[in-house]
Amino acid sequence: MATHALAPGTQTYSRGTLYEWLTTTDHKKIGIMYVINSFLFFLIGGVLALVVRTELATPGLQLLTDEHLYNEMFTMHATVMIFLFVIPILAGLGNYAVPLQIGAPDMAFPRINALSLWMLPLGGILLLSSFVTGGAAAAGWTSYPPLSAEGPLNSPGAGQDLWIVSIVLIGTSSILGAINFLVTIFKMRAPGMTLFRMPIMVWTVLVTSVLVLMATPVITSALVMLFIDRNYGGHFFDPAAGGSAVLYQNIFWFYSHPAVYVMVLPAMGVISEVLPVFSRKPLFGYKAFVFATAGIGALGFSVWAHHMFTTGAVFLPFFSLLTFMIAVPTGVKMFNWVFTMFRGQLTFSTPLIFAIGFLTMFLIGGINGAFSASVPVDFALHDTYWVVAHLHYVLFGGSVFGVFAGIYYWFPKMSGRMLDEGLGKLQFVLMFVGFNLTFFPMHMLGVQGMPRRIADYAGDAGWNDWNLAATIGGFMIAASMLPFIWNVFVSLRNGKVAGDDPWEANTLEWATSSPPPPYNFDHLPEIRSERPLFDARHGRVGH
Amino acid sequence: MSSTPRKRPAPDALVAGAVVAILIALVAAVFLTGWGSTLYPPDAATSQGREVRGLYDIVFAFAVAIFVVVEGLIVWSVLRYRRKPTDEELPVQTHGNNLVEIIWTVIPTGIVLFLFVISWQTLNTVDAVSAQPDIRVHAIAGQFAWQFEYLDENGNKVATQLAPVYDTDTSLGGMAVPVGRSIQVTLDSPDVIHAFYVPRFLFKRDVVPGQTNRFEFTIDEDEVGQVFRGQCAELCGTGHRAMLFNVIALSPADYDAWLRALIEANNATPAPLPSGPVLNVAAKNISYDQATLSVPADAAFGITFDNQDPPGVLHDIDIRDGSGRVVADQQTIDGGTKTNYAYDPLAAGSYTFFCSIHANMTGTLTAE
Amino acid sequence: MTADSHALTTTDEHNPIAGLAHDQRGGLSNVILGMILFITSEVMFFAGLFAAYFSTRAANRPWPPEEFDHILNPFSIILVATAILIASSVTCQMAIWSIRKNDRRGFLRNIGVTFVLGVIFLILQAYDYSILFEEGMTMGSGPFGTTYFTLTGFHGAHVFGGVIMLGVVLYRGMSGQFSARHHDAVEAASLYWHFVDVVWILLFSILYFL
Secondary structure, three states: OOOOOOOOOOOOOOOOOHHHHHHOOOHHHHHHHHHHHHHHHHHHHHHHHHHHHHHHOOOOOOOOOOHHHHHHHHHHHHHHHHHHHHHHHHHHHHHHHHHHHOOOOOOOOHHHHHHHHHHHHHHHHHHHHHHHOOOOOOOOOOOOOOOOOOOOOOOOOOHHHHHHHHHHHHHHHHHHHHHHHHHHHHHOOOOOOOHHHOOHHHHHHHHHHHHHHHHHHHHHHHHHHHHHHHHOOOOOOOHHHOOOHHHHHHHHHHHHHHHHHHHHHHHHHHHHHHHHHHHOOOOOOHHHHHHHHHHHHHHHHHOHHHHOHHHOOOOHHHHHHHHHHOHHHHHHHHHHHHHHHOOOOEOOOHHHHHHHHHHHHHHHHHHHHHHHHOHHHHHHHOOEHHHHHHHHHHHHHHHHHHHHHHHHHHHHHHHOEOOOHHHHHHHHHHHHHHHHHHHHHHHHHHHOOOEOOOOOOOOOOOOHHHHHHHHHHHHHHHHHHHHHHHHHHHHHHHOOEOOOOOOOOOOHHHHOOOOOOOOOOOOOOOOOOOOHHHHHHOOOOOO | OOOOOOOOOHHHHHHHHHHHHHHHHHHHHHHHOOHHHHHOOOOOOEHHHHHHHHHHHHHHHHHHHHHHHHHHHHHHHHHHOEOOOOOOOOOOOOOOOHHHHHHHHHHHHHHHHHHHHHHHHHHHHHOOOOOOOOEEEEEEEEOOEEEEEEEOOOOOEEEEEOOOOOEOOOOEOOEEEEOOOEEEEEEEOOOOOEEEEEHHHOEEEEEOOOOOEEEEEEEOHHHOOOEEEEEEOOOOOOOHHHOEEEEEEEOHHHHHHHHHHHHHHHHOOOOOOOOOOEEEEEEEOOEEOOOEEEEOOOOOEEEEEEEOOOOOOOEOOEEEOOOOOEEEOOOOEOOOEEEEEEEOOOOOEEEEEEOOOOOOOEEEEEEO | OOOOHHHHHOOOOOOOOHHHOOOOOOOOOHHHHHHHHHHHHHHHHHHHHHHHHHHHHHHOOOOOOHHHHOOOOOOOHHHHHHHHHHHHHHHHHHHHHHHHOOOHHHHHHHHHHHHHHHHHHHHHHHHHHHHHHHOOOOOOOHHHHHHHHHHHHHHHHHHHHHHHHHHHHHHHHHOOOOOOOOOHHHHHHHHHHHHHHHHHHHHHHHHHHO
16 A cells, blocks of 8 residues: 555545554545455455365365365355455445445445444454364355254354354444445435436445345344354254244345345446446436336345245245346346447447446346246256356356446546556456356256255266366456456556546546545536536536 | 437448347357257156246247347447547437337336246146145155155055165166156155255255145156156255155056065065174264274174164165275165164274265274 | 535535535434434344244244243233333433423433333343243243244343443433534434334234234
């Protein structure tokens, strides 16, 4: 974090000492630290994924001869990726962007904001410490009881308890963050920034925060009950004593399905910022997009049991219908994005390329999800690698590509320097090819009957080639991180100076210096539309 | 201020159009050459599975069509509308168009409603269970082995199959059922959640402790003699991936003979123990009561084995030598039962005795 | 604000930077809105526990099990505790009315009484637990014991949190930090206290009467 002179005129604020960073309540520094912290956990989760993929490359147990260790690996991979990477990195981008985009000086509760941030590494360290205290949780990130209960064949030891405590901690961080976002968005918008002039990024963070606020406490309750069952002799989920195993699944998915939207809506917000800027057109159908976002949020609470079609304890038609219906607002968004580019003037900078990657991958992730909405088809596909393909097309092809679009888009604002375009495109190509090589074959594995979460498979089942391809792809994804990390290090020192508004963007964060002053704005342009900077640049008054 | 779009040079549109055409051709080629067949489930072996497969094909057709249309639009927009150095003026600032927005809300809604209705119809066939099925099987999934109880029409147990996997050498093991008959399976678990999954049935159903699930299937007549792979599909612990089973399709006559043989085997008096030393071993709470055993070298011996775990929890006592080669492979027994195992003479040395179901159950056996 | 900040003041509305401390557009203050949202999340937390309670109850007959039927007598110490908690909500509201009229002494008196009533509730609940333990009812006493102690226990933990909040408000009030114009923290703490009270009334009715 060394302070050094930057180009004349643009940079007048020091980057701050390490002490300032660790004690800051500035939403911009907190947002950046969210991103850095999450990225470190992304690397850890990635290594765990590589261990899993290496084990599965060929039939037989090679790397992890103890299958329990294999179960620990994929459990921790999913837990780290979901709770310590995707959710917080999007919260981090939101933390950085939202106050700037609505013309506010900071978040509503800056100290609670810092608390939310620092709970994350604490939770992460607790979670990972289970590896050295007798074994990590190994019951899958879903941790269904009775497997996650006490018992010699279930989940003995402290790993599962540490898992519960850290998820509750991270969840609390999310809830506090959501309250902070909501109060900030409702109370601290600049004059003229009406709700329907807010950037889509702000809208998606708003809906996401509502989902977090309503859903995260519910998983906290499920985890608390699980903890009581494990440690204080409770019987919530113990069928032998009158409890119910499926009860946990209902409560868990009541959170975890909305959580899927928590993991993808802000990434959709990023895409909705990037596409108009690099197409030189407004977002097509702004209001429809807002309503679609809200619709996804509302429907998101009524589809949870589609994760439980095969339990035999679900009213199937209701959840099937709503699951199909949630495809409609998602489809509306897809068309809005495509028609934003349609008849535009596209500049293929790295953020746009990642955004297009998002569109193509998320399209597949949406389509292959519809298969599972059809209950009989889900009977065939549930808990196979098809589901693994689906969720990665949504959460990696969607969210992670969106995250990188956001990082390339806002890095100049955060640092005052541009990231290198060549390295960015190299990263994209490696990631895009590696991603599809890893996850597309999982469709084939799934329909041919390979279940998830198995450490080994028969060599004559016909799954060898696709598994090997997926493993090679996994290492390609890992390789794609190298140009990115190099890019960040080089560009922080020698990158092209960004200036206030390198992309000719639309929203308020580009109306201040790069990086912005601690109080964010000296001036605000007039806000008469959702594109105040565009209006100012082209001398327009609203629309 | 807004400008009308200038006429773009033709090559852009040509290139974009060509790429879209190539994309469509590629998708078509993938399916025409049979590469696309890897995206379809295997041929269904049951009448219920065929329904699912028919539904899958319809959903898949929609999926490919939607993919081609939207991906084509994306590719077209990306290639056709790149910014030229000469593009100084802004493109038309279109904020939206109510008509197209209504169209792309209504059409997807229609598609998903159609898919929902046909899914629901198929579900009613696939999920139907009859009051009087031809065959009743009670499948019990415990960590980490299946067992299949064959029931009569009143639901009383007539035989138990404790070996879930078909052995090609002995032709023993597996869940045999007759083709062309309705088979009703009830599912119970004494411990955690498992799932009964046979890929060629295109079907799975969770085995939930404290809840009896039920489903039916009828295997097609032309599948006689087939041995289908089955596997637990819900993570159930360390031995999850080894929780395999087979479903064997027999002609009704062969099935009757098979069941008679199973009943006989169930009722057979256990083989008398060899005239050597006899050890007593018990298993409880997924562990043996002894960590070390010792037997005389080069002499047959026996073990009286008492499985004190609850029903549904299977154990046995197999032996492997120092190199990991299994030298004695015994049949598992259910919780709450006893048996006598006879072992062939072992050369002097140190061996490991273990449970073939639970990897954590091991001990040292010394022959001296 | 400098003279060239005209863009910030082009409308008659307030200056957004000043908005950090006080919202002049009317409506709720940041602190109170934050507390309402926090309570929303708490409602969802208890909704999860209640859902588990009803699900468990529906699957277990008779409810309560016969061995514990006589223990759940609403006309016992638990009724006293209920009355005390409801009374504390009233005194809490009286404290709000006092501070809104700038009556600092009345405010301190009422908030002090509320604080003490909260502590008494906790003591009574602990006493009630000790009776139950003597009767042999624990967390492990089947689904009934598990749900009973989890629900009441988490409510008790929230009362404890509320008592701490009241303690902070009391301390800050004694050092004169609140006035009729500036008492958002008091309003927020009272909202929370009312919420805890409402949860108890629900719990009490469901556990003892339903």
